[in-house]
Amino acid sequence: MPVSLRIPHMDLAQIAESGQCFTWRAPGPGRYAVAASGRYLECAQAGDAFTFSCTRGEWEAFWADYFDLGTDYGAIKAAIGPGDPCLTAAARAGWGIRVLRQDVWEVAVSFLISQNNNITRIKRSVEGLCAAYGRPIGPDTWSFPRPDDLAGVPEADFQALGLGYRAKYLAALAQQMADGALEEFLAPLAGAKPEEARRALLTLYGVGGKVADCILLFGLHRVDAFPVDTHIRQLLARHYPGGFPYDRYRGFLGILQQYLFYYDLKGSACAP
DNA sequence: ACCCAGGATGGTG
């Protein structure tokens, strides 16, 4: 029996197109099929009314947290300075974006692939990875392969999926995280200070500062992380020549970053 | 044909 409920500050299409998740599909208008942490969920939205294809128990146990329902996005948007036209416009354009609480391994692999890449191709690569090494969990949907599923896969096989030069990064990461090593690596990260967690991520082959920040934000929900990619870099240069007011927004910088990223991506950039 | 993409690495000055 499906779950129906009203949720404020949430728009499935904006989340799907906000570049944080690559395992959502859109079977129809206003409908999305979501794969996460080995689970499968179909979602439909009409205004603030949502229907989800899971039981109430599954919703409470997993999905409510996945959609970050514990965070007050209204308060975050209200904290945006009225004298900041760019952030104001960005939050209006992406009013329904939420920073999903995704599985850290899935995020790490996805953003390892994301470097110097475009979103369409990232999705294609991730879907190919799931189809090839995951297990079926829904119509035309496969689970995200775990480290043990990928360990030992020849680098050439990853390259055949279109990973390009990132294939060697994934092969190394899978080897390194197989056999329970992932949990050992992650355990100290949960309670670590932000800088320590970031430094640990930077030791991974193929993970630089930007990807580390994405893992922190999307995989560990460190909402203070502020990934600067090519879009954000250009936006900051154009609209914040004097520097972005990081100190003012400490505590939810990552969520504002998502508004800005989506805003820039949608080409609705504010006037010069 | 061309430039760009949710960049990182390894080498050099």
Next chain:
DNA sequence: CACCATCATGGG
């Protein structure tokens, strides 16, 4: 430290 070539490959 800063800069820089290189990396695969498709999207637009």
